[in-house]
Amino acid sequence: MIATNRPHAMTAAQTHYCPGCTHGIIHRLVGEAIDALGIEGRTIGIAPVGCAVLAYNYFNLDMTVAAHGRAPAVATGLKRANPETIVFTYQGDGDLASIGMAEAVHAAARGENITIIFVNNAVYGMTGGQMAPTSLPGQVTQTSPYGRNEAQCGLPVKVCEMLAQLDAPEYIARVAANSVKNVLAAKRAIEKAFRNQVEGRGFSLVEVLSTCPTNWGKTPKDALKWMESDMIPYYPLGVYKDRSAVVTDRT
Amino acid sequence: MAKLTIQAENCKGCGLCVDACPKKILRIDADVINHKGHAPAQMTDESRCTGCGFCALMCPDCVITLER
């Protein structure tokens, strides 16, 4: 029996991601969720603008590429036009939490029956490591060379905390791809986010903390450590909203 | 008995599997270079592999296959 292998929903193509970048792990978890639910033939993926722009090469699925930040709007159009398909977006932090904030918030507020995989690595990767809305206070990037400064740049956007304030979303969770334990939890969360859509429950978003060794200027190993020591304390892991788990008896 | 296969040619040598392995039986051999120019992960002692799959779980490139 083969216990661990490339999911069927993924192609045989080798990714263009840098060594140790955890995008690859997150791709695999998405593929495993699609395999587990048996939805490959009716799933449509939407790649963002950012490092994952070429994600359509890596999945055995009908796919498109949205303009920067617009993936939730494209997903809305696809899903509304064809409700029996399973539609997911795969977006980075610049894409979702900066330029595409409005599209993400309003898709959530409408309770669109879609799945969003939100990859937060606290930096713009594709363009070479600029400050992201999720860059940590003090974090040195190409456009915050003296460290992210609160007086000038404010403080990071916490997407899960923010979206969980909305009434409509079904499921909002933050996981991390930095350890065996956390990857297993991420796998469960991502599968749940897809299952919710299959069951027609509505908007599900899983934020996955991911590494960017290249633009963090760290080895892959040190990047995992930095995530544990610096990123996770700022972005606490957990389920921020799960309407299926809410006890509705308020008497 | 677990059988671990590493597709060395597609490995990017990031070493995440090395750190994930509880038995510490994976390593990066800097003297071996694959066609991508990376030093791939290698199994050092197959007899001690328990088949836990942690290495494959942490591999970003799907190059580790585990049969058990």
Place this chain on the structure above:
Amino acid sequence: MAETVLMKGNEALAEAAVLAGCRYYFGYPITPQTEIGAYLARRMPQVGGVFLQAESEIAAIHMVYGASAAGKRVMTSSSSPGISLKSEGLSYLAGSDLPALVVNVQRAGPGLGGIQPSQADYMQATRGGGHGDFRNIVLAPASVQEMASLTMRGFDLADQYRMTAMILADGTIGQMMEPVTLETPTPTLVEKPWALTGTQGKREKNIITSLYLSPTELEKKNLSRFARYAAVQQKETEYEAFCMDDAQICLVAYGITARVSKNAVAAARAKGIRAGLIRPITLWPFPTEALRQAAKTVRQFLSVEMSMGQMMTDIELAIRCTRPVTLVSRVGGVIPAPEEVLVAIERAANEEAT
């Protein structure tokens, strides 16, 4: 037999979209086209369609992208400032060869401008309206009836050529009421094997993208798109000629200014001036050949437009500047009166006489 009813231009357009088989509308409110959304908010649920009020014009056009990628007939509508916001999406639709119908009921600009009618988005519409080399098919209705018929035609053309068809109307045509006969058309059904419907495990995956990192591949893609555009120019150019048989002074006007110009031409004829009108119905493709032919006998052209000579440039290009072209325009939301246009015709006639 379809009955003739009295309708507002915007509502006739909306009903025509439903009759043409459009079941998906995404839009954002803006004057003077809000009736389109309001009408479809009532109508779409009656026909099992989707009306969705988006959070912005940007989101709306990308929802159009999604529904079009799913293989469906889909539309959005807006007015000038909103079309500027949609320009990103127009570029992506073109780059991904996705069909869509986009309506611009123009108002005066730039900036917030005003809410009165205008034709100042001519360049934006006919040159594509976003980054990169691309064109939209631009249809210019001059009556409530044409708001309906060109909308139906626009959906067919969009599907046939995998392009955006844009209805370039103005606040007057959108707001005025006229009798209109709404025939149920027979839509040209186009197979869409490229649509994202899920592979069902039965075919290779479909990918819809505007990203081509190889310059030669992207060049090839652009060239093949322009070959398609050439076919549109050859086959789909449409215009109306009015009193052109013996015309020496040729007015060129579209939309509401074409109606004003027709009155002015009739008045000029009553005074013995040989005036005529060429009314482009397609602004892209522009009736270049018709103007070139007219230039053989016409002595002067007047570009009657509610913009500062945007269309005049296209007339000069069409006739290679072989005849003088004079701009007759009111802007800022002012519609030229037939008398003003008549004065311009008479001035041109006097120049001919001296």
